Amino acid sequence: MKEIELKVDGMSCEGCENRIQKTLKEIDGIERVVADHVKKTVKISLVSDVEIDTLKETIEDLGFEVVD
Numbered sequence: 001m002k003e004i005e006l007k008v009d010g011m012s013c014e015g016c017e018n019r020i021q022k023t024l025k026e027i028d029g030i031e032r033v034v035a036d037h038v039k040k041t042v043k044i045s046l047v048s049d050v051e052i053d054t055l056k057e058t059i060e061d062l063g064f065e066v067v068d
Helices: 014-025 052-061
Strands: 004-009 030-036 041-045 063-065
Touching: 004 052, 014 030, 014 041, 014 052, 052 063
Parallel strands: none
Antiparallel strands: 004 041, 004 063, 030 041
């Protein structure tokens, strides 16, 4: 299993975390998502290959900013 950690700005509460987690879990190949608004991170566990650009675009479409 592959794990990716992204830095994400704009999360301010558990509601933000839940929106990101729920939306990313709908993508095929993603097994687990843990968003943390305090640490400003999103950890994604993959069971199959998913393009990192797809993950970034999905998060940014929700109104958050992925920081490289």
